[in-house]
Every structure is written in structure tokens, then in C-alpha cells.
Amino acid sequence: MSDHARRSKEMGSEAEEEKHHEPELTLRSGLALAGAALAYFVTVGFLNAFGVFQEYYTTVVLRDQSNFEIAWLGSFGTFAVFFFAPFAGLSADKWGPTIPMVVGAVLQLVAIFMISLCEEYYQFFLAQGLLLGAGMSFIAIPASGMCPRYFKRNRGVALGISVSGSSIGGVLWPVACDQLLHEDGVSFAWTMRIIGFIMIPLLAVVLITVRPPLVAKAADGQEKPKPDRKELRKEIVKPPFLLLCAGLFLAYLGFFTPFFYVSVYATSHGMSQKLSFYLVSAINGASTLGRIIPGFLADKYGRFNMLFLSAFTGGIVAFCWTAATSEAGLIVWSLAYGFASGAILSLQAACGTTLVSEHAAGAAIGAAMGSVSLSGLFGPPISGELVKHGYIALAAWCGSSLMAGGVLIGCSRLWQDRRLTARI
Numbered sequence: 001m002s003d004h005a006r007r008s009k010e011m012g013s014e015a016e017e018e019k020h021h022e023p024e025l026t027l028r029s030g031l032a033l034a035g036a037a038l039a040y041f042v043t044v045g046f047l048n049a050f051g052v053f054q055e056y057y058t059t060v061v062l063r064d065q066s067n068f069e070i071a072w073l074g075s076f077g078t079f080a081v082f083f084f085a086p087f088a089g090l091s092a093d094k095w096g097p098t099i100p101m102v103v104g105a106v107l108q109l110v111a112i113f114m115i116s117l118c119e120e121y122y123q124f125f126l127a128q129g130l131l132l133g134a135g136m137s138f139i140a141i142p143a144s145g146m147c148p149r150y151f152k153r154n155r156g157v158a159l160g161i162s163v164s165g166s167s168i169g170g171v172l173w174p175v176a177c178d179q180l181l182h183e184d185g186v187s188f189a190w191t192m193r194i195i196g197f198i199m200i201p202l203l204a205v206v207l208i209t210v211r212p213p214l215v216a217k218a219a220d221g222q223e224k225p226k227p228d229r230k231e232l233r234k235e236i237v238k239p240p241f242l243l244l245c246a247g248l249f250l251a252y253l254g255f256f257t258p259f260f261y262v263s264v265y266a267t268s269h270g271m272s273q274k275l276s277f278y279l280v281s282a283i284n285g286a287s288t289l290g291r292i293i294p295g296f297l298a299d300k301y302g303r304f305n306m307l308f309l310s311a312f313t314g315g316i317v318a319f320c321w322t323a324a325t326s327e328a329g330l331i332v333w334s335l336a337y338g339f340a341s342g343a344i345l346s347l348q349a350a351c352g353t354t355l356v357s358e359h360a361a362g363a364a365i366g367a368a369m370g371s372v373s374l375s376g377l378f379g380p381p382i383s384g385e386l387v388k389h390g391y392i393a394l395a396a397w398c399g400s401s402l403m404a405g406g407v408l409i410g411c412s413r414l415w416q417d418r419r420l421t422a423r424i
Helices: 003-020 027-042 050-061 067-083 085-095 098-115 121-150 155-183 188-209 229-236 239-255 257-268 273-301 303-319 327-341 343-354 358-370 373-387 391-416
Strands: none
Touching (some): 027 121, 027 155, 027 188, 050 067, 050 121, 050 155, 050 257, 067 085, 067 358, 067 373, 085 098, 085 121, 085 358, 098 121, 098 188, 121 343, 121 358, 155 188, 155 303, 155 343, 229 358, 239 303, 239 343, 239 373, 239 391, 257 273, 257 327, 257 391, 273 303, 273 327, 273 343, 303 327, 343 358, 373 391
16 A cells, blocks of 8 residues: 555544544543653753753862863763663553653652762763663653553644643753752752652652553454564654654754753853843743644644644744844744744654554654754754854754754655645
8 A cells, every 4th residue: 555545544544533533631641641741841851950050060069070071961861861762662662651660760869869969070970961861761751652542633732742841841940940059048969859859749640640541452352462573663664754763863963052052142142140041941931832832733734744844943043043132032032942943842752653553652752762862962062062163153053953854854754745735
């Protein structure tokens, strides 16, 4: 069967489901969706607070290390989340989400409490870079992998809501850390311990609420068999999926650049440190809407269509970065970038799971996120080196990476259906 015929058949079956299928939002699916959003809040959302640690480590804890060296702590944490994503996804497909999430929760809490005891750079690297990132991967990936199993017609918006937890975390965790460290005078060690104690009940809620759907029965009353490892590998090694992963790899080389360097850019133009700090929260806040609203549109007009549009418009906004030279202009630019690029993180999972069967959802999300692990590792340091040549070079790097990634995502979409008006 050709791709066009297969797509037509799938769209016809989806239309039939929309008429006769029961609502996808039930108590069980709603709790799983809320748990997935909370999982992203407590994991990737906390990673988005690294700007606070960058400033604090530079001035207080690790004064002997350069900004470039300290930045590796944050970028390696992001790398670890993506690098361990395939292993987390495959383990969730094989054993269910609970076992890998319990392992991840233990690793994350141990890492948080160990950070409170660290004094040397290598200790911070092992705890905050490696252990924390690995633990977060085994929480976030299995949790988000459950959403596609509950939501098929509304997969885009469901994954948008779940991933938006990271944006909300990117707004609240930096404020909490900054308040404890700079306003309330709490020591760094006890700040980390307080964060750990806050995470314990949040992770417990994630473990309770994220559950797989009830197992479907075949016609003979037996459980439907799950595909073996060879079948899973065959599903994800397809040209559209590989093009999607390649496009995400390029896009993520520049995606995180504003998150790391918008504050530095602001202070270089004489703006206050307080304003520059909240610009990161502004990007994350706008990303929340940028992940949910495009999710609604993606389910209606096509998930690959919206992912391509998000990467391309994010690149256009990035090229306009240096045009924002005033406080008001930079605030507007931060909101615009957050909204335009917000759908990249959420729709990558929606697009990846569209190309595979239900039982391979975790593997697809893991493979898609694993493909951008090196981008998350090397992208921010490369951006740091480009700052030496001026912010025009930085903006060009960010914008061109996003647009180049968008081109490959567009190729993945065209491979499936060359009709420009098709809902892909």
C-alpha cells in the first residue's frame, strides 16, 4: 500500500472514530495527562532554572571556573535527559512506566541532595550534570509516552499540555531559587535541600497518576501481543522518521540559545540584572501558550505542518534578535520567540508517535529526543563562543539552525504526502 493510500485510510478511520468513539478525556486519561505535565514541571522545568545557578556559581560557589566551564553543567544535564531518552522509552514500553519512573525519581532526589554537599567542580558535574539529567530522563520520557496511548485524535494538544509543564517550571523554579538564594538569605545547601523536599511529594503524585491504559483484549479474549524489539526497530527506522530526527537535531543546535544568553544580551545593553533574569521566565511563559495552542491547530491541520511552521517562524524571530535594543523591544522579542518556538518540543513527540504503532510510542519519543542529545550538549557552548564575535553572529546561528531543521522536517512531511494541502 502506498503512503498516500495508507494515509487516506488512516484519516478515514480517524474520521470514523470521531463519530463513534467515546471521548478520549476520561478520569484515567486525565490523571495520566496531569501526571505527565507534572513530570515535565519537576524535571525539564527545573533544568530551565539553570540561569540562576549559572550566576550563583560564577559569583559564589565556583569563582575559579569560567562562565564557559560552568555552562557545561547545564548543557550536559540537557544532554543527559536526551541521551538516556531511548533507554527510558524502551524500558517503559517493555515494563510499563512505573518501574523506570521509580528509578528516575530515586536518581533525581539523590542528585538534588548530593548537589547540596558539592564543593568541587567535578562533584557538581557528576551530580547536576550526569546523575540529575539521567534521573529526569527516566521520569519525563515514560510519563509523556503514556499520552499518545490515551489520545489519538487529540494527540497534539495532549502532548502540548504535558510538555507545557516544563515551561511552567521554567517560570516558577527560577523565581523560587532566586527568592531563596538572594532575597531570603537561605544558604545554597539548604536551598537545594528545600527543593528536594518539595520534589518528593510532586514525584509521588507523578508515580500515582501516570498509568497505562487498560489492556485491550483480542477477539479470542487474550491480551493483544506487544511487538518485539525487532518490530519496534523496524517501525522507527523509516525515512520520514529519520528525516524528522535529523531536522530536530539541526533545530536544537540553536533552539536553546536564547534561554542561555538572552540575559547576557540584556545586560550588555545596560539593562538591569533583575529585568534580564525575568526575560528567561518570559520566554518560558510564552512557550506555555506556544505548546498548547499549536497543539489544537496541529490536530486540525496536521502535526508535521505545525512543527515545520514552528521551527521556521522561530528561526525568523531569532534573526530579528539584535533588532531589539530597548527593554520593551526585548520583552516583546522574548515573548515572540517563546511562542513561535514553543511547539518544537511538544510536537516532536506528537509527530514521532504518529509514525509508529501504539506500543512503540515510548521508543519513538525516546529516539526522537535521543537524536537531539548532542545538539543540547554542544549547542549552548558553540553559542557562547559565537558571542565573542558579536550578537549578530549569535542570532544568525540560532535562526539558521532552526530554519535548516525546519527544512528537513518539511522533507519528512513531503515524504509522507506531497500534496501541500494535506493534513500531515
